[in-house]
Every structure is written in C-alpha cells, then in structure tokens.
C-alpha cells in the first residue's frame with residue numbers, strides 16, 4: 001500500500017538529511033507505529049506520502065502509484081485516498097462539529113444527500129453523536145481529535161495517517177483515541193501512526209518502524225519502543 | 241452543491257474584506273471611466289471627421305473686381321484664367337482632387353440669398369458683391385494636401401486659397417490630446433487597480449488560510465480552492481465596470497446631450513448608444529484585470 005524505495009529527503013538550507021536512504025513497505029490493512037524521537041523524520045515520512053513534500057532521492061509509491069511522477073493536477077485525487085490527523089487537530093473554529101466534517105466532503109464536490117448520510121454515521125462511529133452542533137472550543141481535546149478523525153475518515157479512505165494524534169492528550173484520552181484508530185484499522189483501513197508515546201506502542205504490540213535521525217533502526221512486527229534505548233547502530237534491524 | 245458552496249464562500253470572503261472590496265470597486269470604477277472617456281473621445285473625433293470631411297473643400301477664391309490684393313492687380317479673373325486653372329488641377333492634381341467645380345458669382349449669390357434672405361446684417365447685397373471660386377473636393381480629406389495649396393497659390397486669377405480643414409485641425413489636435421491624456425491616466429489607474437486587487441486577494445487568502453489548508457489536505461481540486469478568490473476579484477471589478485458605464489452615461493447625458501447639443505447643434509456627438517457599445521469592452525477589461533491579478537496572487541498562496 002505504501003512503499004519507500006531508498007528515500008532520502010533534504011530540506012533547503014539543512015546539511016543533514018531528514019530521511020536518509022529509507023526503504024519500507026507497508027501492506028494493505030496493516031497498522032504501523034512510526035516511532036522515534038522528535039526530529040527523527042516521522043512527519044517527513046507522512047508529508048512524503050501526502051505528497052506535501054517530494055523526496056530528494058528515491059521513490060515513494062502509494063497504492064502502486066509512483067508519487068514522484070504524479071502530475072500536480074492529480075495530487076488532489078491522490079489526497080482523497082488519504083485521511084490525515086494531526087497533533088493539533090486543525091479544526092475550523094467557526095464551524096460546528098457537523099460542519100467541520102461535512103466541509104471535507106463539500107470541498108471535494110460530494111452530493112448533499114451523500115453528506116447528510118455520511119456525516120452522522122461517522123460522528124456516531126467516533127462517539128460524538130449528540131454533539132453535532134458544538135464548536136471546537138466547546139469540546140475537550142480528546143473530542144476535538146475525534147472530530148478530526150471523523151473528518152479524515154468520513155470519505156472512507158483506504159489509508160489513514162496520524163501524526164502524533166495523542167501528543168496533546170492525557171494518557172486516558174489517548175487510549176480512547178488509540179482504540180478508535182484500531183477500530184478503523186479493523187475495517188480494513190491501512191493506518192500509519194507516528195508517535196513517541198512509548199506506553200501506547202508497547203501496550204498495543206503492532207508493527208513498529210523506528211527512525212533515528214532519518215535512518216530506520218527498527219522494523220519489528222508486534223514490536224516495542226524504548227525511547228531510552230542506546231544510540232543508533234547498536235540495535236539490530238529485523239525484517240517485518 | 242458545488243456552486244452554492246462556492247458562492248457562499250465567496251460572499252463570506254466579500255463580507256470579510258468589505259473595505260478592500262469597496263476600494264477595488266472604486267478604483268476599477270475610476271480607471272475604467274478614464275478608459276471609457278478615452279475611447280469616447282476617439283469616437284467623437286471619428287464622428288467629427290466623418291461628418292466634416294465629407295463637406296470640407298479647398299477653395300481657391302478668384303480675383304474679384306477692385307481687389308486690394310497684389311495678386312489681383314490685373315483685375316477680375318478672366319474666363320481664360322479660370323479655364324487654365326481647371327486645366328492645371330486636372331493635370332497636376334489629378335491624384336489628389338476628386339472633383340472640381342466653379343462657383344460663379346451667381347451661384348454664390350444664390351447660396352447667400354438662401355442663408356440671409358434679408359441681406360447681411362441688414363445690408364442688401366447684389367450679385368456683384370459676391371466672389372467666384374473654384375471648389376476642390378479632395379480624394380482623401382484626412383491626408384495632408386499642402387501640395388494643392390502650393391500649386392494654386394499665386395496663379396494668375398487666384399486671390400487666395402483657403403483650406404477649410406485648417407479650421408478643424410486644432411480642434412482635432414485638442415481632442416486627440418485629451419484622449420491620450422485620458423488613456424494615460426487610465427493606464428496609471430489600471431495599474432493601481434491591479435495592485436489593489438492583488439492585495440485584496442492576498443488578504444482574503446490570508447484570512448481563509450485555515451480553510452484552504454484543510455481543502456488541500458482532503459484533496460479539493462485547485463480550481464475549487466481558487467474559485468472563491470477569483471470570483472471575489474471578478475465580481476468587485478465587474479461592479480466597478482458597471483459603475484464606470486453608469487458614470488459615462490451620466491457624463492454623456494449632462495455634458496453632451498444637455499449642454500453641448502443645446503449650445504452647438506450642428507455637430508454629430510457621441511451618445512448613450514456609443515457608451516453602451518463600449519460597455520462590454522469595459523466589463524471585459526475589468527474581468528481580465530481581476531483574473532490576471534488573481535492568477536498572479538493565487539499561484540503563490542494556494543498552491544497544491
């Protein structure tokens with residue numbers, strides 16, 4: 001579903017690459033934790049999959065399509081196949097919960113009756129039934145993240161990317177969000193979750209891909225994450 | 241769905257930047273009024289030329305009896321002299337002169353009597369007070385025909401040569417200058433309009449950056465993201481063009497119909513029809529202006 005082939009990413013005016021010869025493959029329906037310290041390159045990976053950024057070298061494939069040869073006008077279509085969730089929720093403060101979710105469908109030209117069916121359904125699924133008319137500032141952090149997940153998932157994308165979705169939440173709330181993502185994964189959606197939340201990673205025992213300064217230092221099924229682990233190079237990289 | 245959504249977004253954008261929107265409308269209004277005024281002045285010049293150049297002639301006045309002019313010291317022009325002049329015209333000015341005819345003293349008196357049946361300022365005149373002349377109609381009155389003047393002046397029997405076009409030239413020059421001035425001002429104002437529309441769209445894009453970011457995130461197409469901004473600029477500019485057309489109509493009404501036509505009525509003037517004819521041009525310019533400035537701005541601000 002997602003394949004990185006020897007991907008190196010340099011940002012302008014930075015001497016060190018954010019990603020350094022990264023090769024990973026994530027299959028359809030997988031759940032992957034992308035872990036690593038701050039600055040290790042997690043967000044860069046997600047930006048490459050979204051085609052927000054392009055690799056300096058190497059290739060990124062999503063659903064069999066080479067993103068580097070994708071023309072600009074096809075990018076929106078590509079992004080419709082991705083749901084993306086961020087640490088800071090990115091909700092529109094002037095819109096209600098319902099409107100925030102509906103917005104994602106409106107702007108890709110979905111029909112009104114489709115929207116009227118899909119939005120309540122997804123809000124129900126993320127556990128926000130009854131809160132459609134609230135505005136983001138009237139919700140807790142966990143609820144805001146649920147709205148963001150609803151917005152990402154309402155179009156039923158085959159891939160869900162979550163960049164530190166629990167980064168702003170307390171452990172209990174994080175657990176709820178994690179359960180929700182797991183539930184989405186069970187419907188067959190490929191989920192990639194970037195995080196440095198050790199507790200969650202170790203509790204869930206999913207596939208773990210660990211980055212350290214842009215290098216993959218661990219790729220382990222039912223893996224663990226130890227943020228206090230020794231420096232890079234001393235760990236074995238096991239194939240998934 | 242799409243259309244109503246885009247329209248709603250656009251209306252919201254217009255409201256959010258109301259002051260800027262109003263200034264875009266006003267600047268387009270003023271600049272297009274100058275564009276329109278410039279075009280109308282040219283139209284007026286063309287009308288005058290059409291109207292007058294059909295009638296104007298070069299007149300060679302023939303020597304009357306007792307002329308004080310040295311050229312006519314030999315007395316009244318003789319029939320031989322007139323025939324010789326006509327031969328010269330046929331011969332040397334064949335390419336320049338369309339027709340030539342002799343207005344005799346009798347013809348001149350007839351024309352005079354028709355215009356002033358009671359005599360000139362109360363003084364009754366006779367046929368002998370009139371002056372005979374050769375009237376030359378030019379092939380293309382818009383060209384400079386100094387040569388006609390040169391060939392005829394000083395010939396025996398010619399008292400003076402008068403080119404009626406010389407009377408109108410200064411007027412045309414003045415109108416032309418006014419038209420160029422209006423065009424120059426229009427250029428400056430159009431530049432101001434482009435800069436202002438650009439700034440407005442930039443502000444609008446900035447105030448809607450959250451929405452734009454989400455649109456990009458969920459895969460809205462580029463045109464969908466840009467359409468509200470484009471429409472915003474286009475609608476403000478077209479409103480300005482509408483005001484300009486209205487302003488020009490009022491201007492033509494008060495300046496031309498109610499004033500000039502009352503005071504000088506023998507001239508063909510521009511009218512409301514001419515304004516309406518250039519209206520699509522003005523609206524087109526406004527639209528183009530908005531679209532061009534939008535694309536310049538949006539390429540940077542709402543890139544995929």
Ligand SMILES: Nc1ncnc2c1ncn2[C@@H]1O[C@H](COP(=O)(O)OP(=O)(O)O)[C@@H](O)[C@H]1O
Nearest residue numbers: 011012014018037038039040041042043044045
């Ligand atoms: N837009 C950018 N411009 C320059 N450097 C960047 C940019 N984004 C990320 N980086 C750098 O790339 C490296 C990886 O960053 P990132 O992918 O955000 O890591 P993470 O999400 O794991 O914290 C960091 O050193 C960061 O400073």
Ligand SMILES: [Mg+2]
Nearest residue numbers: 042043044163
């Ligand atoms: Mg990050």
